[in-house]
Amino acid sequence: MSVGKKFGTFAGVFTPSILTILGVILYMRLGWVVGNAGLVGAIGIIIIAHVIAVTTGLSVSSIATDKKIGAGGIYYVLSRSMGIPIGGSIGIAIYVGTAFSIALYLIGFAESFNGYFGFGLAINNLRLTGTIALVLLTALALISTSTALKTQFFILAAIVISLLAIFFGTSDFKPETVTMFSTEGAVPLEVVFAVFFPAVTGFTAGIAMSGDLKDPKKSIPVGTLLAISVGLLIYIGLAIFIAYSVNSEVLKTDSNILMKIALFAPAVVAGIWGATLSSALGGILGGPRILQAMSIDKITPKIFGKGRGENNEPVNALFIVFIIAEAGILIGELDVIARVVSMFYLTAYGFINISYFLESWANPDFQPTFKIKRWIGLLGFLASFGVMFKLDMLAMFGALALVGSLYFWLQRKEVKLQSNDVWRSVWENVVNKGLKRIDAEEDKNSNWNPNIILFSGASEHQHFLLELGKTVSGRTGIVTNFKLILDKENNKPLRKTEQIIRDDTFSNLGIFARQIKVDNIYKGITNIASTYGFSGVEPNTIMMGWPKGLENSVEYSKMTETLLLLDYNLLYLDFDRKTKFGNYKTVDLWWRETDSKNAEMMLNIARFIIASHKWNNTSIRVLFVNNNNVDKTVIHSKIYKLVEDLRVNVKIKIINNAVEQKPFYNLIGEYSATTDLTLLGIPNYKIEKQAEFIVKTNHLFEAIGSTLLVKAANNFNVLDLDFIKTKV
Numbered sequence: 001m002s003v004g005k006k007f008g009t010f011a012g013v014f015t016p017s018i019l020t021i022l023g024v025i026l027y028m029r030l031g032w033v034v035g036n037a038g039l040v041g042a043i044g045i046i047i048i049a050h051v052i053a054v055t056t057g058l059s060v061s062s063i064a065t066d067k068k069i070g071a072g073g074i075y076y077v078l079s080r081s082m083g084i085p086i087g088g089s090i091g092i093a094i095y096v097g098t099a100f101s102i103a104l105y106l107i108g109f110a111e112s113f114n115g116y117f118g119f120g121l122a123i124n125n126l127r128l129t130g131t132i133a134l135v136l137l138t139a140l141a142l143i144s145t146s147t148a149l150k151t152q153f154f155i156l157a158a159i160v161i162s163l164l165a166i167f168f169g170t171s172d173f174k175p176e177t178v179t180m181f182s183t184e185g186a187v188p189l190e191v192v193f194a195v196f197f198p199a200v201t202g203f204t205a206g207i208a209m210s211g212d213l214k215d216p217k218k219s220i221p222v223g224t225l226l227a228i229s230v231g232l233l234i235y236i237g238l239a240i241f242i243a244y245s246v247n248s249e250v251l252k253t254d255s256n257i258l259m260k261i262a263l264f265a266p267a268v269v270a271g272i273w274g275a276t277l278s279s280a281l282g283g284i285l286g287g288p289r290i291l292q293a294m295s296i297d298k299i300t301p302k303i304f305g306k307g308r309g310e311n312n313e314p315v316n317a318l319f320i321v322f323i324i325a326e327a328g329i330l331i332g333e334l335d336v337i338a339r340v341v342s343m344f345y346l347t348a349y350g351f352i353n354i355s356y357f358l359e360s361w362a363n364p365d366f367q368p369t370f371k372i373k374r375w376i377g378l379l380g381f382l383a384s385f386g387v388m389f390k391l392d393m394l395a396m397f398g399a400l401a402l403v404g405s406l407y408f409w410l411q412r413k414e415v416k417l418q419s420n421d422v423w424r425s426v427w428e429n430v431v432n433k434g435l436k437r438i439d440a441e442e443d444k445n446s447n448w449n450p451n452i453i454l455f456s457g458a459s460e461h462q463h464f465l466l467e468l469g470k471t472v473s474g475r476t477g478i479v480t481n482f483k484l485i486l487d488k489e490n491n492k493p494l495r496k497t498e499q500i501i502r503d504d505t506f507s508n509l510g511i512f513a514r515q516i517k518v519d520n521i522y523k524g525i526t527n528i529a530s531t532y533g534f535s536g537v538e539p540n541t542i543m544m545g546w547p548k549g550l551e552n553s554v555e556y557s558k559m560t561e562t563l564l565l566l567d568y569n570l571l572y573l574d575f576d577r578k579t580k581f582g583n584y585k586t587v588d589l590w591w592r593e594t595d596s597k598n599a600e601m602m603l604n605i606a607r608f609i610i611a612s613h614k615w616n617n618t619s620i621r622v623l624f625v626n627n628n629n630v631d632k633t634v635i636h637s638k639i640y641k642l643v644e645d646l647r648v649n650v651k652i653k654i655i656n657n658a659v660e661q662k663p664f665y666n667l668i669g670e671y672s673a674t675t676d677l678t679l680l681g682i683p684n685y686k687i688e689k690q691a692e693f694i695v696k697t698n699h700l701f702e703a704i705g706s707t708l709l710v711k712a713a714n715n716f717n718v719l720d721l722d723f724i725k726t727k728v
Helices: 009-021 024-028 030-064 074-081 084-117 123-143 145-167 189-207 216-245 248-253 257-261 265-296 315-331 334-362 374-391 393-413 422-440 462-473 521-531 554-565 596-611 632-645 664-671 687-701
Strands: 451-455 478-486 512-518 541-545 569-574 586-591 619-626 651-656 677-681 707-711
Touching (some): 009 189, 009 265, 024 216, 030 216, 074 265, 084 315, 123 265, 123 315, 145 216, 145 265, 189 334, 334 422, 451 462, 462 569, 462 596, 554 569, 554 687, 596 619, 596 677, 596 707, 632 651, 664 687, 687 707
Parallel strands (some): 541 569
């Protein structure tokens, strides 16, 4: 164990936390809170604030007992659970909030100190006193962290004595009746809450010292929750005492009323000074350690990660805290600083709570020894942002915009840690539950959601097949491209990690890519089609280039037969290398009486095509060959009805062929010679007739541009294209 980790629960967590909790708000503003909100309103504000504090304390304590806790406190916890982008953005927010809270405590100290000695309460007087105190405390922190922490025991004793002096004091300002609720002319409760809330943020002072603790997994939960509980009891007890001891009008105007009603006023003065200075000291000790931890993780400049001495004291980071705190002191208004601090801490606490909720819900590796109910984290998250919305909606959106900007900036930096990222667990959990739900439902003639296995080959025109595959899959479809590596021996398969292809060619199109070794291309395709996929999202479509020159291949015939038996949708692209996809302006769908299932699949493909960016100004035609002299209006009306049901806007072309009886392929060559993409159904034929079909189709492709051949599976509806029975 390093020398630096030498503080236990009481000295390292409870004492700095309780000293910050029992700080400037307790002595300088609790009476003002009771005076403006009334006793019931004040207790309500205290309880709501502590709901956020308690849930956050419970959440961070639970996370702390699951993960190894290093230096940086809350930043360390968040960055190791939710990843660097969120951990870093919230870490920066809580760091700035901690630095500003130092100003809050020192302005409170200046109000009391100047008032007691008559040095004047003008804003410049407060700035001067606050600055001098900041310099002295910073010097103490530079001398020794251990010395600084030891002084806190004396300050804690002074606070206890001051509270006893208050509770045993007498008052000349007792009210005739206790004001229970806010009265007319009082400060709005939202403002009162915003001023009070920094009182409950003190528990982070102990967590910030995580890197200097002997056993952070034990000390953080015990010390944090004990400090919050003691603070809650003292605040409620003192609020009740004040309400029954001093009338509300005095409470609204006199921030030093506690000294006037105390049994021994100097004891209260000592308590105020001790509380404010110790709270500021807690921020001066904790804030730099957050910045130092972020610098070590390369979020902030490396210079702030450098420390001094055997305990690696964050000297460089301390100077930045000094500058931010001094900027806060120059504001000079305690109430204004308190509202700024509230927003920073509420934002951070909201994300801490949602971090715990997501960890406990989604991460199977999350096994804390300190267990709490999952809903506690969700409650804390909702309470934090609900209060922010109520306090100041614009400030809330401003805080979220700031955190969001930091998040995207850190994402672009691509800082990586050797730690778990809860977001991966969240997505895995969502996918798992979604797959179970999909798998539980019977897929019965539902809308076609393409899940395509694509074999694009490795030609210079591969990109066009990939592009069309993604276009045909639509907005929500899945495309997985397989690269088949021919290895006749195939004794040593690729490892699972080696099978994954990460390439911009595929990622930019949103296509998954895999590679496997096979000893035979056609058997490889058959094996992938038979085994790839898992429950809920089984592939339903095979897509590949048109097999020119394979008309006599027995292996290719067997592969095709297997794919048909597996009931896949089959898509074959014959890509015209000269015209490519033309101007992406025209698409022809050729129908015949035997295309009852293919027709519906073609319409679905057409719907996906026109939804894509390149094809969004496309003119689509449905061409039907009338070989039986059926009335054109009857055919047009029926096709229009079929097309209308599938929500595809197309032009309908009826070709009368009853007299000339031209071959079907000849008509295609005549009408679609200049079409950018032609869709053509593959008819049912016996496998021994495949060679003849391929030869005839190859001849057609010489006369037209790029063509997509379609063979629909049995799950497509049968469209009635038999018009003979309706012949007039």
